[in-house]
Amino acid sequence: MTGVVTLNPFSPQAAAISHLFIAILIILGGIFLLVTALVIVAIIRYRDRPDAPEARQVFGSHRLEIAWTVAPILLLALIAVFMIRAIEASDPPVGDEHPDIRVTGHQWWWEAQYPSSGALVANEIHIPVGKSLLVEVDSADVIHDFWVPELARKIDAIPGHVNHVWIRADRPGVYQGVCAEFCGAEHTWMRLIVVAEPQADFDAWQSAQLTNPPTPKEGMEARGLQLVKDQTCLNCHAISGLPGHKNIGPDLTHIAGRQILAGGAASNTPENLFRWLKDPASIKPESHMPNFQLSDDSVHALVAYMETLK
């Protein structure tokens, strides 16, 4: 996400909005120029000068006034026609299709589930290029909003009110998304990324998500695994193959394969992971992940273990 995202669409739906936006900007820009020009002309022509005549006492003209009542109505009717034509294109109706991805907003991270395969991921969604996927959007706590501007409209994630949105990317790439509804202290760092890749790559990624990473037997990695079991990590996190399936925090089964950490507050490097596990607040001050006051050694072990979770 670098340019003017709302005018930089990579899906037909986003394109429909972009084109509409450009058309409306032209119309509204024209109105703005008209009003400004009228005011500037008046300022220049009728500015008080010593020799200026007394103002003419004009009380109005019904004809003119009706003109500037009717003209905007016509323009707005035109805008409304554009709008009606764009609504379906920019937010295709859902019908009774089943969702391809189920996204759930949490304070402050995104959970995503692929119902057909059962894959469960966090903060990073993969999609095959050129295919429309139906995303179901829900929330586990407060209201969030799922927004990947280059691919689709925003849609609120509301507890008790399930929403749907189609996303699609016509070119491979990494698309930035964000939670767009204020949802509390760390609303800022509730970002996500959408990776669009060719079908084969997507399939490979998905099946990788479904296989359990190998269990380390010795060394730092094994110590890390033991720490995960000894600490309360599994009260909040799921790691497939280990007991407990809580999703208070993101699923960690494939944490090492992700690009961002903690909703985009940091990139997912071993150094950042270390900082995170040492003191989450140093990266995301108000996150719901506790500080375990672990020694550097233990954290190194944890990081080593996490890095095996590809």
Added chain:
Amino acid sequence: MSKSKLAVSLFILSEANFFALLIIAYLYFHAYPGEGPTAATSLNAYRTGIFSIFLFASSATMMLASRSYRAKSSAAFGWLIATLVLGGIFLFGQVREYMELYASGVTANRSLFATTFFTLTGFHGLHVAVGLLAIAAITILTGVGTLGTSAREADAFGSVEIYWHFVDGVWVVIFTIVYLWAFL
């Protein structure tokens, strides 16, 4: 219309809107009830209906009070007392109802029905209480003979009267929606 009557009418317009919104909240959760007590399981429409009759009757006595007052008749005082008593009985009925609900465990946080019921009827009760205070004030003034019949004083009387009829009218709506409709 006089200044103060106009002001009271505008105030009532606003109050009516306030009650309308509380009623909408009530109806919303009547349509989408959650768990816990509901109108049908907790309310006694029959008894509240009887107490309501006292309130409606108080509107009539208030009208009579106002008529006698304008006719400069001393009967006004008696009618005002009657209004106070009738309104008081209604309020007493509401307090009893609340106490019984409370005793049977229906408190404001028990269900969405309970919350919206208590906010709606509670605010109405508050309005009844305020109305009774205002009526008490003019009753005392009439009783000790200080309330004359100058235009200003008549306005004060008239304003209280409008307000009281409004409080009554709101109850007609609330009673119909909350008590009668719940059992349809």
Added chain:
Amino acid sequence: MSDIAASDRIAELEANPERIGFLSWVASVDHKQIGIMYMLSALFFFGLGGLEALIIRAQLAMPGNHIVTPDTFNQLFSMHGTTMIFLVVMPVLAGLTAYVIPLMVGARDVAFPRLNAFSFWVQLFGGVLLYFSFVAGGAPNAGWFSYAPLSEPAYSFNNGVTYWILGLAGVGVGSLAGAINMAVTILKLRVPGMTIRRLPLFCWMTLVNSFLMIFALPVINAALVLLLADRLLNAHIFTPAFGGSAILWQHYFWGFGHPEVYIMILPAFAIISEVIPVFAGKPIYGYEFVAGSTVAIAFMSFAVWAHHMFAVGLGHLFDLFFGISTMAIAVPTGIKIFNWTATLYQGRLRFTTAMKFAVAFIVMFTIGGLSGVSFAVVPLDWQLTDTYYLVAHLHYVLFGGAIFAIFAGIYYWFPKMSGRMLDERVGNWHFWITFIGFNLTFLVQHLLGMMGMPRRVFTYPDWPWWMTLNMISTIGAFVLLISVIVFLWNIVSSLNHGEIAGDNPWDAWTLEWATSSPPPVENFDLVPPVHGRRPLWDLKHPERADELVAAAAGK
């Protein structure tokens, strides 16, 4: 009264300190003193709200700043928005109307002077209560519209939102009482001759606005009561986890919130409708259309609230209805814009500071209104809502609109209120610094929004252009700080050394200019006769009085 007499009045006031002493203010039921207290309290809160904005902008100047913690940031923008709307714009407009309306209709005071005092004190109390939260464990942090369930105790741990509820209830009750008072004053206390059709537009719009408040304020009061039940009685009206509805809060809040934005802009329109004709030297163009469009706006404003909820997912038809009804509001608003512009034509424009702000208002408000229309186009809202494009919209209508108009009004009526002129040279500086600072701050925010920057974020990724644009916006905010200081300087120095104003320094037409400046306690010795919309014009030009001209034109 002549100018000499007016300067005598100032001398007389200064010689009688008890008339301007502290107690005479606190105990006052005089609409002029209450009006001024309203405005001073609003000025104070403008300082606080502005300070909050400056901290917000400082934090956002560069990515990765650590000036405030995330939670403090959230408190800052929640308080900034709430303060500016409820403790600045509403009170300053309430004060201005409380001061001007009785004079304009030729009355001695408002209809209910003591109720007027009550309005002021209860809204001030609401404001103080709101700010008390800072020392009582934390300010509200759920945004100025406190969306549930974020505003429920389960997610908002401090008592901030409770203070927010109580503070707003105070402001709500005060404003409601004020609205009733103004409506009755206008309807009942007009001097003979001032029929409804001859009412100055300022009064017309205030009257319509009063009705708007009478209908809209109970909506927020009901919503607050319900939220309070959730917070204090442990109920669950807005918590979906227990069967409540989060969306219901939004309907309630915006059912009030949208009329509220017109509650803030109608009095601004009212000011503009006085200032522009006076300094153009001609009557308002199309009185009936300007007055009538106000009524249209008031009605329509109740049928558009869900345009704040397009992202909620309530269905295309639902969105479409509200999109179209919202667009429709552009029509009556456009009528006003064009009528004001037409008033400029063939006029003899005196560019006093008041007039500069008023003319700038036309253009700035149009920008804000047009971005508003782009939100009404539903699919655009789906992209742009909750981004900085929205922040830009709301500041163009609220600052470029309401605040510009308020400045125009202050420059216009200050001489009447104080007896002294504000310095025009300093005023010129004030205007240009404000104009430049304002556009610097908020114009770039449109672009930021289009580039995907969400609102209510305490920092942002280091992406190309984001820092540059944010930096420009921050610099603009500090230019605005300078402009406010220039303004305050102008007020303070003019109060002491300003030129003596005299009764009617602007050659204006409405009745308040027929009495001395400042007016005596009883307002008028003698109210001039009213035969038209511009009584003082008619007095000055008896041979060309408006009614004669109208009669000659066969109207």
